[in-house]
Amino acid sequence: MTAVTATPLPVARPGRLAGTGLLLKIWLRRDRIMMPAWIYALTALVSSTVYGFKTGYDEPGALEKFARGINDNPSARALYGPVLNDHSAPAMAAWRVGATGTAMVAIMCVLLVVRHSRAEEESGRLELVGAGVLGRRAPLTAALLVAGSAAASLAVLAALVMIVFGAPVDGAVAFALSWLGAGLVFSGVAAVTAQLAETSRLANGLALAVLAASFLVRAVGDVGSAGWVSWLSPIGWAQRVRPFAGDHWAVLLLPLLAFALLATAAYALTERRDLGAGVLAASLGPDRAAPSLRGPLALAWRLQRGTLAAWAAGFFVYGLAIGGVADGVGDLVGDSDSAAKSIREMGGQQNLTDAFLTTAMGLMALLAAAYAVQGVLRLRAEESAQRLEPLLATAVGRLRWALAQLAVTVAGTAALLALTGVAVGLVHGTRSGDLGGQLPRVTAAALAQLPAVWVITAMTVLLFGLLPRFTSGGWGVLTVCVMLGQVGPVLNLPQAVLDVSPFTHTPKLPGGGFSALPLVSLTAVAMAAAAAGLLAFRRRDIG
16 A cells, blocks of 8 residues: 655745735724824914914014024923024924924824734734734834824825915925924834834833933933034934925935834844744743732732823923923013913913913823823723733722722823922922912912813723723814814804813913812713713623
């Protein structure tokens, strides 16, 4: 009897980019809420800033005097950078949203890349999809395309907004491309950190640490005598494009080159690691948890403390800069009656410094709400990644787990705003010679924003409980509030429409009248919405 051994047929390996188009289509659909929210919010920031300079400084020479005041103020230069030689409204708007807006574009791109690369591996979804025809480089390529399309769409809209307001086409395009270049650079940074880290949390943390260092390096170069230091920062590159002040197009080659190098490094690291693993090996913990970790509250704190520390550092630095600018806001406004009127209207009071501080506290409250939305989204991430089910198999109940996570998030918003108030109060009080008076009143003004922040938090909890797949709609709720606050007054929307935002009802502090009723009402609304969301979470299926 003769045995015949069959020769196995060769298996065709898919190309390295096979399946990229399908992944891109799926992930763009997943981001149909998050991506437009970012794009619309940043576009609204550009439009409201241009409009503010166009209507607020319409007297002859007002913008020139404002620019001199900024360049003479180290705190303002550290926060926004120096004002260049073009003092038109679009040019001043490009300066105003230059450094901070570029950082926000970078954050958007970092979150998108990590969400669709490392987070997909961490959850196990990419391994399931990879069982089909999917190339090794397809997920990272699709993630970079998602972030690139978001940055490109934002650039187009930002340029169109500036052109509509009368900006020269070449300056508007240069400004938009500076934002796009920064978005590409930090997309590349996130692509590398997604290969280094084993968790999405660490990948985001590493990328945002690079962003923070870039912002700090740029600030040092703009404040000190060594201006060349700013050339070491991608955010500094965006400023060195000099939109509306010479349009140095050649500088745009730097972010393109940096993106190409970072993307090449990320692809090389992808080929040299296992799926689901990071280049940096995760350290093994002890066999048994410490007594301080044997509870859901301790677990929530352990998971969120790194993110909270990063946000706190940013809030503190921003508070120091705002405190340094506040005492000289009168000199910055100069003789512009319309600019002073605009600040007083936004701040809701006659004292120019107090009005400026009120507006700044409102902005910090919006950022604190962004932290809160991110914290609530962690609940959905734990659920969708199937880490919640093993936890609930123990003696920990649903409500106990959810309340622990929310307690850390809510306390975190209070800590962020308190830290901001202390930072602003310390610097402003020292510069004005009234530290004992300014520190408590400014800190109280910051904490007065908390009930509005908690309303946004509770609305996201409500989505998590009732419509878990649409929990990311919390970003949409926050975007509506941002647009009502920034664009609503510009469009002269009815007060009934503006009242939809909880931030409309917070007291105008410091300096304005205080009433406890709006704060109590907002807190009651937040508690009711959060309770409804938690009750719905308790009754629905997990997953």
